[in-house]
Amino acid sequence: MSTQATALGRLARRRPKRQMGRERADRRLGYLLVAPVVILLLLITAYPLAYNLWNSFHAVNLSIATGGHPFVGVKNYTKMFGSSEWVSALLRTAGFTAVSIFLETVAALGLALMLHRKFPGRGFLRAAVLVPWAVPTVVSATLWKTMFDQRAGFVDYMLGNLHLPGAHTTWLAGIWTSWAAVFVADAWKNVPFMAIILLAGLQVIPTEVYEAARIDGASAWQAFRRMTLPLLKPALAVALIFRTLQAFLVFDVIYIMTGGGPGVSTQTLAFLNWQTFLIGTDFGYGGAISMMLVLISLAIAAVYVRALRPET
Amino acid sequence: MPHGWALVREFIFYLLVLIVIAISLFPFYWILRTSLMSNAQVAQGVGGSNGLLPSHLTTKAYVDDFTKQHFLKPLVNSAIVALIATAITIVVATMAGYALARLKIRFSGAILAFILIAGFFPVLAMVGPLFLLFKELSLLNNIYPLILAYLVYTLPIATWLLRNFFAQIPAELEEAALVDGATRLQALRKVVVPVAIPGVFTAAILAFILAWNDFTFAVSFLETPDKFTAPLAIVNFGQSAFQVFYNRIDAAVVIITIPIALLVLFAQRRIVSGLTAGSFR
Numbered sequence: 001m002s003t004q005a006t007a008l009g010r011l012a013r014r015r016p017k018r019q020m021g022r023e024r025a026d027r028r029l030g031y032l033l034v035a036p037v038v039i040l041l042l043l044i045t046a047y048p049l050a051y052n053l054w055n056s057f058h059a060v061n062l063s064i065a066t067g068g069h070p071f072v073g074v075k076n077y078t079k080m081f082g083s084s085e086w087v088s089a090l091l092r093t094a095g096f097t098a099v100s101i102f103l104e105t106v107a108a109l110g111l112a113l114m115l116h117r118k119f120p121g122r123g124f125l126r127a128a129v130l131v132p133w134a135v136p137t138v139v140s141a142t143l144w145k146t147m148f149d150q151r152a153g154f155v156d157y158m159l160g161n162l163h164l165p166g167a168h169t170t171w172l173a174g175i176w177t178s179w180a181a182v183f184v185a186d187a188w189k190n191v192p193f194m195a196i197i198l199l200a201g202l203q204v205i206p207t208e209v210y211e212a213a214r215i216d217g218a219s220a221w222q223a224f225r226r227m228t229l230p231l232l233k234p235a236l237a238v239a240l241i242f243r244t245l246q247a248f249l250v251f252d253v254i255y256i257m258t259g260g261g262p263g264v265s266t267q268t269l270a271f272l273n274w275q276t277f278l279i280g281t282d283f284g285y286g287g288a289i290s291m292m293l294v295l296i297s298l299a300i301a302a303v304y305v306r307a308l309r310p311e312t
Numbered sequence: 313m314p315h316g317w318a319l320v321r322e323f324i325f326y327l328l329v330l331i332v333i334a335i336s337l338f339p340f341y342w343i344l345r346t347s348l349m350s351n352a353q354v355a356q357g358v359g360g361s362n363g364l365l366p367s368h369l370t371t372k373a374y375v376d377d378f379t380k381q382h383f384l385k386p387l388v389n390s391a392i393v394a395l396i397a398t399a400i401t402i403v404v405a406t407m408a409g410y411a412l413a414r415l416k417i418r419f420s421g422a423i424l425a426f427i428l429i430a431g432f433f434p435v436l437a438m439v440g441p442l443f444l445l446f447k448e449l450s451l452l453n454n455i456y457p458l459i460l461a462y463l464v465y466t467l468p469i470a471t472w473l474l475r476n477f478f479a480q481i482p483a484e485l486e487e488a489a490l491v492d493g494a495t496r497l498q499a500l501r502k503v504v505v506p507v508a509i510p511g512v513f514t515a516a517i518l519a520f521i522l523a524w525n526d527f528t529f530a531v532s533f534l535e536t537p538d539k540f541t542a543p544l545a546i547v548n549f550g551q552s553a554f555q556v557f558y559n560r561i562d563a564a565v566v567i568i569t570i571p572i573a574l575l576v577l578f579a580q581r582r583i584v585s586g587l588t589a590g591s592f593r
Contacts, residue, residue, distance in 0.1 A: 022496075023416060029496055030415030033407040034423055037471055040404065041430040044438065044464045051441035060444075114329060125329055127580045128336045131569075134576040136525035138543035139565050143339050146346060150357075152558040154342050157358040188335070196584055241432070249434050252527045256547055270436040277440040278532055290437035297434050 049294065055287030062281035069284070076288035085264070086272065086289065093269040096179065097247040104187050104243060105236075108194035115195065116202045129192040137189065137252035144185035145257050148172060175265040178258050182266060185253050190246065194239045201235020202228070241304045245297055269293060340569065347373050347563035354559050373559035374567075383564055385538055386545035389455050393541060394523040397459045401466040401519040406512055409474025410504065414486070415496075424475065431468025438464065439532045446533060453535040461529045466519040473518065473586050477511030478504075514586040517579050521572060542568055 056076050058069040080086050115126055132140060147153045148171040159166050171177045205228060213223035251270040254260060260267040260275070267275075273293060276286035346354065348369040377383040408427075412420050442461060443452070451457045485507065489499040530544040537545065546564045549557065576583065 022490075026415045026496060027417055030411040030417035030420075033411035033415070034417065034420075036404045037408040037427060037467055038423060040460075040463055041427060041467055044442075044460060045430045045433045047445075048438040048441035051444070052437060055440070111332065114325075114332065117325075119325075119329075121329065123581070125333060126584065127577050128333045130576050130580050130583070131340070131573050132336055134521055134572050135569050136527065136543045136572075138525075138527050138546050139569055142546060142561055142565055143343050146558050146562060147339055147342060149556075149558065152346055152354050152358070152556075154339075154358070157363075188339070192336075196587060199584075200587070245432055245434075249436060251436055255531065256527070270434070273436050274439060274528075274532070277443060283440050283444060286440045290434070290440060293434045293437050297432065301429075301432060 052287040052290045052294075055283050056285075056291050058284050060282070060284040060287070062283070072284070076285045079285060080288050080292065085267075086269075088264070089267050089269045089272040092265075092267065093248055093250070096183070096250070096268065097244060100183060100186060100247045101240065101243050103183075104191050104194060105240065107187065107191045108198055108239065111191060111195035112198035112202055115199050129195065132189050133192040135189070138256060140189040141185050141253045141256035144181060144188065145172070148181045148184075172258055173262050175262065178262060178266055182250075182253055182257055185257060186247070186250065190243065194243055197239040197242070198232065198235050201232045205231045237304050241301055244300050244304070248297065248300065249293070340573075343562045343565050343569075346558055347560075347566050349373070349559050351557065351559060354557070373557070373563040376557075376560050377563050377567070381545075381549055381560060381564070382537065383542075383545060383567070386540045386542045387567070389540065390524055390542040393455050393458050393462065394520050397462040397466055397523040398516055398519040400459070401463065401470045401523075402512055402516050405467060405470035405474050405515060405519075406508070408471045410478050410500070410508075412471070412475045413478035414483070424472075427468050427471050430464065431472075433464065435464065435528055439528065442529075443532055452533055453539050455534070455539055455541065458526070458529055458533065458541070459523075461533075462523040462526060465522040465526065469522070470515040470519050473515050474508075474511055477515075477586065478508065481507055510582065511586065514579060514582040517575055518583060518586070521575065524572070 055069075057071060057073065059072050059075075060069045111129065115122065115129075148155050150156050150168070150170055155166075155171070156168065158164075160168065166177075169177055171181045209227050209231065210223055213227050249270045250268050251274060254266055254268055254271045255274075258266040260271050269289070270293065273286060273289045276282050276289060280286070345364070345366065348371065349366055350368070350370050350372055353366060353368065411417060412424055417423070438461070442457075446452050446454075446457050481504065485503050486499045489503045490496070494502070525543065526541070527543045527547075530541045531547075534540050534544060537548065540548070542564075546561060546568065549561045549564060
């Protein structure tokens with residue numbers, strides 16, 4: 001990347017005039033072509049971010065007919081950190097995130113290994129698991145809401161017929177069972193995406209690695225743990241960043257399946273944020289919650305980038 | 313033909329494959345089945361003549377969706393927004409993807425990083441400010457501002473995908489045209505664009521799916537049913553005071569799922585390779 005540093009780089013930069021002219025023209029064209037995407041994305045990310053930041057230090061509530069939006073310092077933030085509602089939402093969300101990514105990563109790894117193997121029907125398997133990922137969250141949430149419904153759903157029917165515990169429950173009315181339903185809907189849709197990313201990682205590991213391990217007498221499990229997993233780190237990092245952020249910011253499923261309930265037991269941080277904005281119409285307090293959401297997201301991403309940095 | 317322990321392992325493997333396929337696809341069958349039942353059947357519950365394959369099937373729920381729940385307008389709204397968002401995305405992302413892959417711009421690494429980070433941006437944090445902005449501009453309850461918001465879903469992944477795609481096209485193709493005296497733009501038009509069509513196609517499919525699937529922005533900015541997009545309309549279907557019409561909800565779900573499922577089945581190989589090619593080299 002720093003061709004300037006090496007002598008070879010210096011040599012390489014002594015190029016014929018026509019080529020230098022072309023490179024300059026290329027660069028200008030390049031900036032022109034890249035400008036639209038950068039401008040658009042800045043508009044829809046940086047602008048709301050700045051607006052939220054400003055709002056979080058002012059009183060901005062559409063339901064309160066004060067004149068203007070007075071500066072309130074860190075009042076919104078102290079309110080947030082001191083509110084049991086926010087803290088509970090944070091803990092709930094963290095818990096859901098931890099459980100969800102652990103279980104989903106294991107499942108995705110298994111699925112990726114399955115898809116990695118060449119066998120007749122592999123294409124069909126791949127197509128079959130991609131459909132849950134591709135459908136809108138509305139579909140997956142509504143679908144599982146139906147499945148878990150006592151009268152219209154399959155879960156009760158199956159559990160009842162197999163005489164397993166859990167039959168005849170109203171899943172979405174119980175504190176833990178509603179989380180279970182949310183988790184199933186979430187995992188069903190998202191494990192395939194993780195699996196595809198892990199599959200990409202598996203596909204670049206040369207087979208010689210396995211053969212060498214086998215020749216040395218390692219069992220399949222040992223070969224997997226000592227050779228495959230470390231080489232899978234980059235793919236794992238990408239898959240985990242995606243999933244952790246998505247799980248932490250989960251909103252659609254909650255809104256559609258439980259509406260935050262029963263009571264507030266499935267009120268996640270993102271859902272609380274949305275309620276504050278659109279039902280509480282409090283954009284100052286909501287702005288503070290959003291800023292925390294962004295900061296925590298950045299922290300999560302940073303942790304992963306650091307921890308799963310591939311060994312050179 | 314493997315035997316002994318190896319045979320058992322083979323059997324278990326294929327069994328697992330079947331289980332995974334069942335978990336993925338059976339829920340869709342259940343939705344289809346429920347959508348073909350009458351209101352009375354749904355109220356009855358599952359079992360007896362209403363088992364895995366009900367004895368009576370009817371398409372009344374589908375008819376009701378269009379006559380009583382007015383599902384056509386939301387479908388049209390969704391289509392308009394998703395198509396326009398996709399069109400904008402393709403133009404912008406192809407330009408940027410090409411530039412990032414081929415033209416030596418300074419800071420191309422930083423620009424790419426910014427685009428990817430924008431893709432990770434918590435969408436919920438955008439809802440508040442955008443709501444205020446649209447309110448100021450009297451653009452609430454209007455489907456067109458959604459297009460702008462949807463770009464945050466589609467641009468990062470489309471740009472990334474197209475950049476990877478262009479990076480894999482051999483440079484010699486363009487070099488040959490350039491040596492023959494063409495300008496960069498001419499080379500682009502005559503040589504690169506034809507080769508890029510598969511990549512652009514895949515990016516378009518992904519962008520369309522992402523735009524179509526949104527719920528968060530729709531539920532935040534749209535107020536009246538005639539302006540709803542399809543995902544939003546479905547959620548409000550079952551909010552009748554007396555009965556949750558699972559058959560109608562599920563019929564709507566089936567209607568929405570079919571185009572998406574067809575797109576995926578048709579393009580799954582492309583989508584997977586587009587998302588993964590060159591990622592971990």
